Amino acid sequence: MKKLRPIMFVGTGSDVGKSVINAGFCRVFLQDGYAPAPFKAQNMSLNSFATADNLEIGRAQAVQADACGIDCRIEMNPILLKPTGNQTSQVVLNGKPAGNKSAREYFNETDRDALFREAMKSYDTLAALYNPIVIEGAGSISELNLWDKDIVNMRVALHTQAATYLVADIDKGGVFASVYGTIALLPPAERDAIKGIIINKFRGDVSLFDDGRKKLHELTGKPVVGIVPYFTDVFIEQEDSVAVESKGRTYLPGNVNIGVALLKHLSNFTDFDMLQRTPGVNLYYTDRPEELAKADIIVLPGSKNTLSDLRTLHEKGLAQAITTHHRAGKPLYGICGGYQMMGAEMRDPDGVEGDIASLPGLGILPVTTTLAGGKQTRRCSFVFTDGGAEGEGYEIHAGSTPTSRPLCRLNTGEDDGYYLNEATWGTYLHGIFNNASVINRVLRQVNTDVHAEADYRMLKEEGFDRLAQLIRDHVDVSYIYKTLEK
Known part of the structure; x- marks a missing residue:
């Protein structure tokens, strides 16, 4: 198969659906004959999984690996933060505990360049084996106070030369301000890396957003390449504990x-x-x-x-x-x-x-x-x-x-x-x-x-295939493939 550039999904904020969109594209690429693999440099989650060699990674990357039809490995999530209190997290580095740190210690006292290099070693290992690498960002890409400490968002996009797509959750409200503001705040090189916008969790008639699609393109200069509907009937394991809020009480x-x-x-x-x-x-x-x-x-x-x-x-x-x-x-x-x-x-x-x-x-x-x-x-x-x-x-x-x-x-x-x-x-x-x-x-x-x-494995496979079809039905996949050409 032709070698593709990596693709990256970043967000206007947390819980906008990056992990699920990522999993959907992992399955799309697999169905199309490629050998994809997921990657997220740094993850913060209490939902984790064990690799075959007894190491620990974020559950989202294990799920995405399933969508790729491969076993998960530590290089897919080299840095995992597991909150232990309001301001403290256990740092899991390359699958093993590396101590507990407060947010201040982690962001201000760790060598960010060293962590980034460590993460990129993992990326390079994956890139030599799989095609394409499907990268996920974390939270919002326009947190100005954290830019110099970034090891998971646009620094990764630029380093890997990934075709990057901004995911926004319209169900939260304020989608125009969040998308425009996110892109407007980016430095020119990072803004240029954004190839398009995906509007996620849309309720109702998608055609009613035709005018909104045009306005976002005019405001940002970036095409809206997909409007993914809100769904509850596709089984995909969720990573973020925010998902618990939507469950029965x-x-x-x-x-x-x-x-x-x-x-x-x-x-x-x-x-x-x-x-x-x-x-x-x-x-x-x-x-x-x-x-x-x-x-x-x-x-x-x-x-x-x-x-x-x-x-x-x-x-x-x-x-x-x-x-x-x-x-x-x-x-x-x-x-x-x-x-x-x-x-x-x-x-x-x-x-x-x-x-x-x-x-x-x-x-x-x-x-x-x-x-x-x-x-x-x-x-x-x-x-x-x-x-x-x-x-x-x-x-x-x-x-x-x-x-x-x-x-x-x-x-x-x-x-x-x-x-x-x-x-x-x-x-x-x-x-x-x-x-x-x-x-x-x-x-x-x-x-x-x-x-x-239901059989658990069958349920997961059916979920990945249905998610991939949802992506194909509501996202311009052909446009995305064009941006992945070397």
Whole structure:
């Protein structure tokens, strides 16, 4: 195939849909016979994934790699920031933890040029293997106060000579001001790198924006190459925790209601995508004790700061709602940090998460967790110890929780989790609810007529193909190919 220039999708702000547009084009290029790969120099997200060689990257790039039909690798996201508090993040460099830094320390005290060079090494590795590279920016490209610290946006566009497209979310409102302002603020070289505009999340009759398309072209000198409609019927795993805001928040009668405790540092919310798409299930997130108490099933999710979230559970009364639910014999399950919280005690003698040395857990499972430096990051397959379920998942966690009654046996020969009874268990495995055998085992505790029907991998493939068709129907793909010619 002909060698193409890289393509880059940047945004007028955060959560405008860059990741999804990127994934759609990854699949378009794959369908057209190319060998694409995604790249994002720096990502900030609590939603991450394990590579085949046991390293950690942002979930969005793992999803985009799936859309490309390839396995994810660390070069696709060499720098990952995982917020641990309002102003502090864990820095994951080339897939491994490199310490915690405040925003001030990260932006003002790290060697930005060194980080950029490190990121570009990853890009060069990918560019030698794949064609084209589909690059994603981060947030807004016109944050003037951060330009000299940029290692992910237009500095990448210029360095890679990528054909760059600006994505704007019309559903947020103010699309003319955001697009015009974003482009007008750019220095000339960066402005020249922008080849077109994609309007995303358009509701209603697209033809009604014909005049708007012309006005944007007149204002910016850049063509509007696509107007992508707002959609909810295409399954694509979301990266940003902002997506949780659009998910259910309340109990709905007549369904199997699964309440997920809404933690401040909730991580890997994609653990619940398959449950949420199971007919007859209403999965909702809540931090209100009275709302959580209505659930038929409660799930405690993963957390990037488990001790802090455990303390908040007690302070908000959620812990009481959870233990009352358990004493009533109702199903309760924990994943990763949620599993740790279900134990008798959590200890952090080395201050891995902060200044909380220890806290009593919910006292539901007879286990104790001790946090330590480093991180277990790996993919694995599993079989429940009683043989009643099996599948695939992945681990991303700090610390250990010795168990005397494991939930499952991993393909490594190791044990995982704690099995108290059919209605109560915990596990370190993210993605465990992507497996129909596990979902059905859980749902039968409440209603034997409700069960998972879809295959997770098939659901993802169908989603990528439908997204690619949506792109072809609403974006001038031929124009874009012309801008990618060397």
